[in-house]
Amino acid sequence: MSITLSKGGRLNLTKKEPALKKIFIGLGWDVVSNNTIDLDASIFMVNAAGKVPADEYFIFYNNLKSPDGGLQHTGDNRTGLGDNDDEIILANLPAINHNIKELIVVVSIHEAQQRNHHFGLLSEAYVRIVDVESNREIVRYSLDQNNARDTDMEFGRLRLEENEWHFVATGAGAQKGLQGYVDMYV
Ligand SMILES: [Ca+2]
Ligand SMILES: [Ca+2]
DSSP states (O other), X not given: OOEEEOTTOEEEHHHHOTTOOEEEEEEEEEESSSOXXXXXXXXXXXXXXXXXXXXXXXXXXXXXXXXXXXXXXXXXXXXXXXXXXXXXXXXXXXXXOTTOOEEEEEEEETTHHHHTOOGGGEEEEEEEEEETTTTEEEEEEEOOGGGTTOSEEEEEEEEEETTEEEEEOOOEEESSHHHHHHHHHO
């Protein structure tokens, strides 16, 4: 059974699914009107100091694979048209470089300022974590309607603590663009 988290919610993934190895992080969105909105899923693989150890550990539409083979982005989706996951990042948890302590999942609207786009134009957006082998959804976190004017968000973090993976739904909306996160973590 999937768990739906709200802002600040936390789940021990290893306790819930002890055999968990391969997961994917799915981002889905739909728009309310005839707008076309390009959401982008990105992951910053950060060390204990909260920084990516090298640029290649920032996974986004222009850098699809991490050097350790731990993460693989399946490619940019520019419209969100259609149901289910519109962008997917695969994670092979045991392959992840041991210096990486957190996977910070960021969702941002491409060229939001130029196009005057914001989350309020979306009818739905979510991030979910799915066990690849069983195809079971483990956890889901939906966009909070309080973030209507925001253009980007740290959705959540996968955090490694004492060899157990946790998911924390941070839900911190902002208007700084993907570059704002790059400035923080790269
Ligand atoms: Ca996209
Ligand atoms: Ca969609």
